[in-house]
Amino acid sequence: MFLITDKQNLTPTVSLLKIKAPDVTRHAKPGQFVMLRVEENGERIPLTIAEANQTDGTISVIFQVVGATTKKLSLLKKDDYLLDFAGPMGKPAKLDGLKKVCVIGGGVGCAIAYPIAKALFDKNTIVHTIIGFRTKDLVFLENEFKQISEKSFLVTDDGSYQNQGRVTDILKDLLEKKETYDEVYAIGPLPMMKYVSELTKKYQIKTIVSMNPVMVDGTGMCGGCRVSVGNEMKFACVDGPEFDGHLVNFDEAIMRNKMYESFESKKYQEVCNTLKEESK
């Protein structure tokens, strides 16, 4: 059992959990993830490590409520326990030897983009950040990004806060104005990562994306998380989750993430209905 030492609601649907797991913190590096299970009969879900605190032996994860498991996770409070928590999994991000990088985060992907941007900043890399949200209510980590960025941009789809538009609008603008980067990091929904990769390909800027396929074990034994990268089959949990965005087959990944859509919406509805019953 793994103790939750802190819980913060960052937006109406995004929460942060701090979990006591000294064994996981010891080797955890930016870009890696954990697999967790809330309770018996629960499924295993992957969540990227937002922070590994060596001093108090905790791992922070930031997640958005998108279905049954994340809904249940969001109901947990400080001093509650998670049944299973394993990691760190996946390969760490390769952040050495970079002079100037643009880090792009979309929605809850900002939670994964931030530790990357912070680690780059700590290595004296010049960091530009572009973060995007659907609407004002969903904005989080704004100040954190600002503090480590030489230039920082925030966009909302509906223009309710800061610039109206998409992260790619800002990136396109920067690149047209002859801004150059050693690398672009894009982390967020698959279509966002796809459009960023298509844009940077024209400018021949190496682009790293963090894939988020369906996972079961997270240790390489099932291949449920397979993605096509440069026409090769890769397992995101052991070969990734970061890949060269110019080589990833995004359309296929988007299709594969829809595999259990109807089951997932049904389970989510069940959880919501149970909660309603209980609150009556």
Next chain:
Amino acid sequence: MINLSKEKNVMPVLDPQLRIQTFDEVALGYTLEQAQDEAKRCLDCKHKPCVNGCPVGIDIPRFIQKVIEGDIEEAYQIISESSLLPSVCGRVCPQETQCEALCVRVNKGESVAIGNLERFVADYHYEHQKIESTKIIPNQIKIAVIGSGPAGLSAANDLSKMGYSVDIFEALHTPGGVLTYGIPAFRLPKDIVQREVDMLKSQGVQIHTNVIIGQTIYIDELFENGYKAVFLGTGAGLPKFLGIPGEMLNGVYSANEFLTRINLMKAYEKISETPIQLAKRVAVIGGGNVALDAARAAKRLGAETVYIIYRRSMKELPARLEEVHHAIEEGIIFKMQMNAKEIIGNEFGFVGKIRCVDMILGEPDESGRARPIEDINSNHIIEVDSVIMAIGTTPNPLIIQSNPDLNATRQGCIITLGDSGETSKEMVYAGGDVVTGSATVILAMGAGKKAAMAIDQKIRSL
């Protein structure tokens, strides 16, 4: 007096029509009378050929004589001298190619049903005997066992009985390895695996789940933390794919994923939050036990048509004979001498069809089995909603990647010095599928046992 029947006492089984609606165990086991009657078919040979066929060398005639005498507990103790998991091995060993293949009664009829008797003895013991912890004199020497499959459990059992303080590290949230995530409950009920694990715990073995070696903790750290030796029983868990077009379509599973969702995550139970596709028509590629397990599990999830697609003929199927019979009874359709060439998707990105070619059997290859050759002029389109790849597994590369000083083959199997399990890394031993590639439960147990002995000798010599 000897029972002269040429045939084995038939093991009672659940009716095929009923059992395909549940994951309940198919074979129900002998009663005491059936077991004693079967035991009397044993000729109690002086030269005991059957024992040579058992990878861990159980004294088969001696335990069978105890069954005849009705001293089942003594029979259990005799088996336990050599084997840790008799209720598992009695169920899942391919006895027809091991102990039972060498039984002299095969010359005129069927062999003695050694596997069924082993299973009977183990089940009877657990029903009538409370778990008692064996008296162990601890020696305060710490040993780490990586992986809680049959190899790891067996090594841990022997080492703890020798007095070592054993910690098992397991990556998943439940111990048992393939016994837990791979073999379905209709062949191996999960409470049987649980009680074997409980027995180890009662012996003082500690099991740490959610620990991934090479990620959560490294082998070198284990030595820094005071462990004197490490046994690697990490298995061969990395699934192979065919490399044909369409393998990324929704509805294509590795057998490992399909079976993990079912066995470990209980996706067939309504209460489980882990999803699984409920396909109407399923094609399973491969002919081993894993392929049959996947096919029979698919049937139980409600599939109407389930095909086994295999390159060779029924005669060469590597799966256990008993399971092949069970699968046929359950309506699994065997499409033999066929090979999948392409999976074709529908407009929603899901599997729609599979294209296969016929295979002609040529001259025997290195494995001694007929080499299948593609008939390029043939073409079969089979309509399916799901394809499950059960064409084998290789060891997970994590261990080798995090330990460059471990010598391994090109396939990723760890190289050991003979039978001892000694690897190229000092005080690190390995055994089971991680050394041999995917094999059987009993071979993995045997390897764990031998490594435990080698570790003990090495530590004593230091």
